[in-house]
Structures are given as C-alpha cells and as structure tokens.
Amino acid sequence: MADLRTNIAGLQLCNPVMTASGTFGYGLEFQDFVNLEQIGGIIVKGTTLQPRQGNPYPRMAETAQGMLNCVGLQNKGVDYFCEHIYPQIKDIRTNMIVNVSGNSPEDYAECAARINELEHIPAIELNISCPNVKHGGMAFGTTTDGAASVVKAVREAYKKTLIVKLSPNVTSITDIALAVQDAGADAVSLINTLMGMAIDAEKRKRVLSIGTGGLSGPCVKPVALRMVYQVAHAVRIPVIGLGGISCATDAVEFLLAGASAVEIGTANFLDPAITVKVAEGINAYLDRHGFQSVKDIIGICE
Amino acid sequence: MKKYILDLKLTAVERLHERYVLLKATDCQKPLPEMQPGQFAQLQIEGSKQTFLRRPISIHYVDRKQNEVWFLVQTVGDGTRQLARMQAGDTLNVILPLGNGFTMPSDASARVLQVGGGVGVAPLLYMGAVMREKGIEPTFLLGARSAGDLLQLDKFRALGRVFVTTEDGSMGEKGFVTQHSLLQQEKFTQISVCGPKPMMVAVARYAKSADTPCEVSLENMMACGLGACLCCVEDTETGNVCVCKEGPVFDIKKLKWQI
Structure with a gap:
C-alpha cells in the first residue's frame, strides 16, 4: 500500500482524487455509492452571492466521448448554502470545498468572505472560467488583467486556501496562471470546459438553449493534459488537473504531467463510484512500479 | 430510497415490434431492491461509439417471484438500438431506483385512471400490478398511432380494464386518448399519465377541467x-x-x- 496523501498549499488530502464542481452535487447525492471520506476533496456546486435560475432547458447535448452543458450556474445563493447546505455537509470528514462565482470582483469577494466564516470549509475554488454565463465567469478568466482583478479582490477577503479554476478558452493558459499566482492564488485547477456547439441537422437548429455550451468528458483529456503540463512547468504554486479523467491511468497521467491532485467530473455521471475506484487504481499503479508515495510521481514526466 | 449500481443478467430479450424491445433482467446474487411505480433506472450502453451517457429507462414491471426487473425500450437512436441488440445472458449495468414514482392510492375506493401513450405505457404496468395487490382495480386508457404500437396489451388486460385509442382507427376508438368516450362516461379520483408531451398536456387539460388530481411523468x-x-x-x-x-x-x- 503506497502513501496516497498529497498536499495542496497546506490542504492535506487523504488521496489525490477530488470531485469537479457541478458534477457531484454536494456529495450527498452520491452517498449511496461511495464513502465520501475516501475522496481526497469534494468541490461542491458553483455558488454565487445571489440565487441564480441558470439557463433554460435544454442544457445538455451528448457528443462523441463527451457532452456539452450550458447549466449556467444554477444555485440558490450563498445565504441558502450557509444556512441549509453547510449544516448537512460540515461533518463529512474530507475537504469540502466551495466553488465560487460572480458577476464582478466585489461579488466574488463578498461571496468568498461569507464562506471564509464557515469553519469546516478549508478552501474555495474560484470559478473565473464558466463559459455559460453572460457576465462574469469566463469574461474574467480570459484576460490576465481580468483574472488578476478578481483574485486580488478575493485574496483580501478570503484567508484560507484559494484555488483558482482556469479556462482553456484562451491563447495562453500559462499567462493566466502566472497572473493569478501573482495576484495571490494558492493553487490553480484546470481545465474548465471547452466552449463548443451542437446542431441538430434534422431540425436545423442549435441544440442548447443559449446556443453554446462547455465540452467535457474523455474527448477533452489530451487538451487538458497538455495545459496541465505547461502550467505546472510555469508556476510555483500547486496545480490540480482535470479534464476527461475517467480511470486511474488517466489520473496518473495528470500527476506525471505535474498535477498535485486531480478532479473527476463528467465520469461521475457514468459511474457514481468512479472516484474511489480511481484512488484504488492509483495505489495499484504505485505499488506495481515500486513508488512509496504518490508524491514521488508528481511532475516526473519530462 | 437507497440507490444501487448493479450488474444484472438479462434473462430474456423479447422483440415486441420493430421499434420496441422488452428486456428482462435479474440479479443473480441477491433480491432486487425495492422499487416504486414511476421510478426509473440508468442503463449503461456498451458497444455504441455515438453513445456516451447512460439511458434513463422507466421500470416497466418487477417480478418478485422471478427476481426480475423489466424494461420496455423504444429504439430511438444508436444507444437504444444497442440495448435492443443485447441477448439473454448478457450483463446489463444499471443504477436504480431513481426519482420519485406516482402517488399510489391508499383507499380501496379510489378510481384511478392510468393514461399511456406509445412507449409511455411502460411504468403503468408496474403501477397497475401494485394497485392490484392492494385490491384496487386499475383502469388503463392506452393510445398509439396504430394497433401495432400498442404494447403489452395482454399484460394490461390481466390487471384491469383496458380502453384503447389509435390515431388510424386500427384498434379501439379512432383518435387521441383525450377523445375517448370513457372520459365523458366516468369520473376518476386520480389520473396518472406517461407519454409524449402533447398527449400529457392534453390529458392535464382534461384533468384540470374535470377537477381531478393528475400526475405526469x-x-x-x-x-x-x-x-x-x-x-x-x-x-x-x-x-x-x-x-x-x-x-x-x-x-x-x-x-x-x-x-
């Protein structure tokens, strides 16, 4: 049995497997299938200062080895989260991390400040990369100045571990990563979804209600892996890798590319018990190759 | 209700019609979990390059004696076509039971009308069977384009009264379910509906005008x-x-x- 423990800027994880925001609910939806405490970290649904209804139906289109979604950050707002969700999840003994989004740097900061008060939430993941909202979201994550402005505002309001989730819909993701590092991020996670489109040839119409959506699933993995590798080689802060991970080998590839941990997203929809299976598979890989610790393989791929 | 991921074994694959297939599946290790009429399962699709996600399919029937769950599948795209190609003995991975079912009448005097259209008749068979166990006779109003699209009629007839409409008049009354004379002749205490959305909207409109509680799937x-x-x-x-x-x-x- 290898040592699976890893560390994200002071955050201790029992293993490097986390869940991606928006794919695992608040964890509670998956309790019948997995012991949540065997997951390194659970990143819950995107939370905003005000409640959001999200985009109209249809919000999903299946693609070859993946799917598009345009949910648009539907959530009941940070007050509801603090009052009604937090009491249900605060005693789950793993890292419960809240994904935070907003329309302006002030929005993000206020939402983050509220969550800073919650004792059992050790970190937030700042979503500056949602492709499905008109204002905020990806608008901040696609320029170095925009990304830095949000991170600076949140850094002042938020005292615990600050992870920033990056968009792949940019010319140079390393420039954005360096900008958020300089603005005070403790870690980065990447990639959010790739912006895409589906058209129904029979109906001659775009499938999704807002026309475009974010692509996820195994089809995005090579893009994600390349970006994780590039960013890990450019920044000093830890990198969390995600994008199309659906088995232990995929996860190992991200660790080898330089990720200190990984997030599993869309694969949770196909197999709700995939997280624990991936953690077990990473252990088997380490044993098979004679590594004592998962830390021994992080970033060793040249 | 606790949800399970199960590897079930197909005991039978029956082609009911060119577009419909009936899958019967069992758990070889243990009794199948409790399921309620109107709940559904997520079926994993193997061998289809175009299919990425599971397919939600309603629970058609639960045979406790045989420890079987039945799924009635209409072949719509590549994923459901792949399900139709499966054979007895194959493994079918399912997540179930999911969602909330129909409200079940508690009173033996309840007069429940179950309206189904096309493959939407699927959950009504199990609902009728559970009602029958409670001593309530179900009334089924089943609609389809043509006689060949009416599925599992013998099974429905074994459980209760069955009224039929077809759009081409090849069986029962000609027209849509909402045009059936039954709705003029009898009053019901509850209507449960599953079928294409325009049909469900039409039945909902009838139920509202008749002031009858109505649920749709x-x-x-x-x-x-x-x-x-x-x-x-x-x-x-x-x-x-x-x-x-x-x-x-x-x-x-x-x-x-x-x-």
Whole structure:
C-alpha cells in the first residue's frame, strides 16, 4: 500500500482524487455509492452571492466521448448554502470545498468572505472560467488583467486556501496562471470546459438553449493534459488537473504531467463510484512500479 | 430510497415490434431492491461509439417471484438500438431506483385512471400490478398511432380494464386518448399519465377541467440521473428543478404548463 496523501498549499488530502464542481452535487447525492471520506476533496456546486435560475432547458447535448452543458450556474445563493447546505455537509470528514462565482470582483469577494466564516470549509475554488454565463465567469478568466482583478479582490477577503479554476478558452493558459499566482492564488485547477456547439441537422437548429455550451468528458483529456503540463512547468504554486479523467491511468497521467491532485467530473455521471475506484487504481499503479508515495510521481514526466 | 449500481443478467430479450424491445433482467446474487411505480433506472450502453451517457429507462414491471426487473425500450437512436441488440445472458449495468414514482392510492375506493401513450405505457404496468395487490382495480386508457404500437396489451388486460385509442382507427376508438368516450362516461379520483408531451398536456387539460388530481411523468434529457448535473431541469412553481431527482413524476399543479 503506497502513501496516497498529497498536499495542496497546506490542504492535506487523504488521496489525490477530488470531485469537479457541478458534477457531484454536494456529495450527498452520491452517498449511496461511495464513502465520501475516501475522496481526497469534494468541490461542491458553483455558488454565487445571489440565487441564480441558470439557463433554460435544454442544457445538455451528448457528443462523441463527451457532452456539452450550458447549466449556467444554477444555485440558490450563498445565504441558502450557509444556512441549509453547510449544516448537512460540515461533518463529512474530507475537504469540502466551495466553488465560487460572480458577476464582478466585489461579488466574488463578498461571496468568498461569507464562506471564509464557515469553519469546516478549508478552501474555495474560484470559478473565473464558466463559459455559460453572460457576465462574469469566463469574461474574467480570459484576460490576465481580468483574472488578476478578481483574485486580488478575493485574496483580501478570503484567508484560507484559494484555488483558482482556469479556462482553456484562451491563447495562453500559462499567462493566466502566472497572473493569478501573482495576484495571490494558492493553487490553480484546470481545465474548465471547452466552449463548443451542437446542431441538430434534422431540425436545423442549435441544440442548447443559449446556443453554446462547455465540452467535457474523455474527448477533452489530451487538451487538458497538455495545459496541465505547461502550467505546472510555469508556476510555483500547486496545480490540480482535470479534464476527461475517467480511470486511474488517466489520473496518473495528470500527476506525471505535474498535477498535485486531480478532479473527476463528467465520469461521475457514468459511474457514481468512479472516484474511489480511481484512488484504488492509483495505489495499484504505485505499488506495481515500486513508488512509496504518490508524491514521488508528481511532475516526473519530462 | 437507497440507490444501487448493479450488474444484472438479462434473462430474456423479447422483440415486441420493430421499434420496441422488452428486456428482462435479474440479479443473480441477491433480491432486487425495492422499487416504486414511476421510478426509473440508468442503463449503461456498451458497444455504441455515438453513445456516451447512460439511458434513463422507466421500470416497466418487477417480478418478485422471478427476481426480475423489466424494461420496455423504444429504439430511438444508436444507444437504444444497442440495448435492443443485447441477448439473454448478457450483463446489463444499471443504477436504480431513481426519482420519485406516482402517488399510489391508499383507499380501496379510489378510481384511478392510468393514461399511456406509445412507449409511455411502460411504468403503468408496474403501477397497475401494485394497485392490484392492494385490491384496487386499475383502469388503463392506452393510445398509439396504430394497433401495432400498442404494447403489452395482454399484460394490461390481466390487471384491469383496458380502453384503447389509435390515431388510424386500427384498434379501439379512432383518435387521441383525450377523445375517448370513457372520459365523458366516468369520473376518476386520480389520473396518472406517461407519454409524449402533447398527449400529457392534453390529458392535464382534461384533468384540470374535470377537477381531478393528475400526475405526469416527464422525460427531459438527462445526464447523471442523480440530481448532480442540473441538465434535465423543468420550470416549476419553485423554479428550475431536476426531473431526475424531484420527478420524473410531477403533480400538474406544480408545472408551468399552459393548461
């Protein structure tokens, strides 16, 4: 049995497997299938200062080895989260991390400040990369100045571990990563979804209600892996890798590319018990190759 | 209700019609979990390059003696076609039971009308069987395009009264379910509906005018089936809710349909 423990800027994880925001609910939806405490970290649904209804139906289109979604950050707002969700999840003994989004740097900061008060939430993941909202979201994550402005505002309001989730819909993701590092991020996670489109040839119409959506699933993995590798080689802060991970080998590839941990997203929809299976598979890989610790393989791929 | 991921073994694959197949599946190790009429399962699809997600399929029937769960599948795209190609002995991975079922009448004097259209008749068979066990005779009003599209009629007839409409008049009364003379002749205490949306809207309109409680089963496109992805939402009195978790069965009063 290898040592699976890893560390994200002071955050201790029992293993490097986390869940991606928006794919695992608040964890509670998956309790019948997995012991949540065997997951390194659970990143819950995107939370905003005000409640959001999200985009109209249809919000999903299946693609070859993946799917598009345009949910648009539907959530009941940070007050509801603090009052009604937090009491249900605060005693789950793993890292419960809240994904935070907003329309302006002030929005993000206020939402983050509220969550800073919650004792059992050790970190937030700042979503500056949602492709499905008109204002905020990806608008901040696609320029170095925009990304830095949000991170600076949140850094002042938020005292615990600050992870920033990056968009792949940019010319140079390393420039954005360096900008958020300089603005005070403790870690980065990447990639959010790739912006895409589906058209129904029979109906001659775009499938999704807002026309475009974010692509996820195994089809995005090579893009994600390349970006994780590039960013890990450019920044000093830890990198969390995600994008199309659906088995232990995929996860190992991200660790080898330089990720200190990984997030599993869309694969949770196909197999709700995939997280624990991936953690077990990473252990088997380490044993098979004679590594004592998962830390021994992080970033060793040249 | 606790949900399970199970590897079931197919005991039979019956082609009912060129577009419909009946899958019967068993758990070889242990009794199947408790399931309620109107709930559904997420079926994993093997061998289809175009199919990425599971397919939500309603629970058609539960045979406790044989420890079988039945799924009635209409072949629509590549995923369901792949299900139709499966054979007895094959393994079918399922997640079940999901969602909330139809409200079951508690009173033996309840007069329940179950309206089904096309493959939407699927959950009504199990609902009728559970009612029968409670000593309540179900009334089925089943509609289809043509006689060949009426599925499992003998099974429905074994459980209760069956009334039929076809659009081409090849069986029963000609027209849509809402035009059937039964609706003029009898009053019901509850209507449970599953079928194409225009049909459900028409029945909901009838139920509203007749002041009869009515539930419909929605089939919005789903990804996870667990309430995590927020893709299958329906606009309701309380905002967007997941059909997979808050439904798929809804009281028509909660929906924002124009009825």
